[in-house]
Amino acid sequence: MLEDIVHILPQELKAIIYHLPMEVKHSLEEIRIRENRPLEISHRGSFHYATEQGKLVLDPRQAYQPSHEQCRKLLERITNYSLYAMEEELRRGYITIAGGHRIGIAGRTILDGGSVRGIRDIGGFNIRIAREVVGAAKQLLPKLFAGPGGSLQSTLMISPPQQGKTTMLRDVARSLSYGSHGKQLPMKVAIVDERSEIAASVRGIPSFDVGPRTDVMDACPKAEGMMMLLRSMSPDVIIVDEIGRVEDALAIREAAHCGVKVIATAHAYDVQEVLGRSEIRGLIQEKAFGSIVELKRSQHGFMHRIIAVDRLLEHSRQNSGFFSLSRKAGS
Amino acid sequence: MIVQALMMIKLLGAVLILFAGTAIGFVQASFYVNRSKQLRQLIHALQRLETEIDYGQTELPTALIKSSEGIEQPVSRLFTLTAELLTAEQELSMNEAWQQAIHQVWDVTSLRAREKEVLLRMGSVLGMSNAEDQLKHLQLAQIQLKSEEALAREEQQRYANMWRSLGTLGAILIVILMV
Incomplete structure (x- = not known):
């Protein structure tokens, strides 16, 4: 290395x-x-x-x-x-x-x-120095298959910086592509790698092992990359890092319409904070994501907490709704 | 008998001198012919390099090898040797590799010190700035080489034929003097 x-x-x-x-x-x-x-x-x-x-x-x-x-x-x-x-x-x-x-x-x-x-x-x-952690997502992976009939759900992963979001995302991509999680056959994975962090491509070829059925759009703006991949590579799942802009949300909606799952990450300390970002809140309210995963890195490795979006919406309806949540995050 | 044998030897000597003289003349002439030919090839290679850097965005070691394709030795060697030195384990900088290649190849070429200076100056900036700047340096080198080439062609016309006939004529003169 x-x-x-x-x-x-x-x-x-x-x-x-x-x-x-x-x-x-x-x-x-x-x-x-x-x-x-x-x-x-x-x-x-x-x-x-x-x-x-x-x-x-x-x-x-x-x-x-x-x-x-x-x-x-x-x-x-x-x-x-x-x-x-x-x-x-x-x-x-x-x-x-x-x-x-x-x-x-x-x-x-x-x-x-x-x-x-x-x-x-x-x-x-x-x-x-980049380090590849093969198997980082081992614990998390089975829980991503919480959709109807045990199918893969669109998932939003959130964590503060330097807590292993990208490492996790890369391992998710790799495992889905290999089918090594044992839940489903290998999937067609497409990665939009705007900052060359997930696959670390050099001249278009990934440096990291991102799986045999994975296509990478390197150094490409996220929203545009997602649309291009939807049209050209017919993926089962799209992997994208650091979403948050209006265009990103539009592209994720488009993917949802096509029945393509999206696994994305966003910078945030917890669910409350991510709900404070209007674009992402909109996506969650529309149930574009099936679940949200909070990630933390501890001395024992990666820790995660999974929040089902259905449950979250239910919860916020019973309490004073989304907007109080977001206000709390803003203050 | 003896007289005849002596005549034969004299004749043989004369033929040899004639040959040698002509050969010397041709070698001198070929220097002028080669020089302008090699300058032309050098300019072609630099044009190709320009395209590779600008449109192709090809990385320099590959660009150098591509520019050497389609031109002849020893000029092509200048480019391939630089590329080889760059990829070798010696950790030369671009400038050092270029200088080394020039020093190794130069004696086999018919090129002169003025071209060498132009190439060395170009080598000191090659690769280490943006495409726009690279093009300027490459074009400057080409302009300088082109003016050298025009001079070389003039010299070729003037001296190449002169040397060819001079060699033969000189040899004839020696033969006549000796007879």
Whole structure:
């Protein structure tokens, strides 16, 4: 797994990463490279600077400082010597490399009529190590088949950031595509991967195993991607990350009309908060989603709580209705 | 008998000198012919590279190999060698790989120092800016190479024929002097 990362690093940095303590190497989360400034390593939630010998220290003065030459070489290797072919990635601010790792970049932006057209004079890199957790959704999967006759239900997964939404979504896609959950035959899965996070495609080919019957629309706006996939790939289920805009809601309705299930995620701490977002509230009221899953990551792995939308609607009717719920979330 | 044998040897020598002279003339002439031919191929390759970068958005190692297709050795070697050096494990930067390829290939070509300068300058920016900027640099290099090519063609017309006849004529002169 580290091979993909080490492969792109210039010699000096490669040696440092190679000499890091074993347990750090295994729990590596980010390598932050800033030109002529201390080399930072973050692992399992904490951070350190790294010295030339690969020792971890907290004093930035002892840390190794990558040179201009090294940063330039790193950039060349990340872009495969072809910055010109990365204009879209530079506008987004990150590049996905083989293995699904994402490299965030910072530097001086080029503006075009007030909007960012790209980045030049790149002086900061944040290499984020991607880890695939096969089987993350094992517990959750059987509960998604709560529709009539044990069929798959459209599901909205919610959680705060950094709690494993994307990891979970990826494993759901993979399991449905393989049919490994044992509930149903392998399904045709379509992923709209606007931020190249779910499948981490490199040149259109997924870096992660997302299953044999999965099609990925990479770097595509969600709503448009969903419509394209509905028309072109006849999926059984569409997987999409971070919904919330008006267009997204329209596309999800369209999918529901076609009988295609949607498994989507949204940023929110709990059901109350997600109901405060009008587009998503609308979808829930229309029962475009059969259930909502709250996700949390604890030390023991992924935790989830499933809320059936029918029950939720019933509950809110008996109490003072949806709007009191949403007001509570807003306050 | 002996006189006849001597005559034969003299004749043989004369023929050899004639051959050698003509060959020297042709080699000198071929330098001019090759130079303008290689310049032309270089320009073609850069045009192709331009298309690959602009419309194709092809990544540089592949773009270099594609540009080398359809042109002849040793110019094509310049591009394939750079691509090979880039994908090798040595971790060369683009500029270093390009420089190394030029130094390795240059002596086999009929190209001169002026073209070398143009190519080296181009290599220092290749790949490392947006498409628009890349095109500007590639076009600048092409303009410079084209003016070299015009000069080379002029020289070819003037000197290639001259060397061809000079070789033979020189050889005849030597033969006459010796006889």
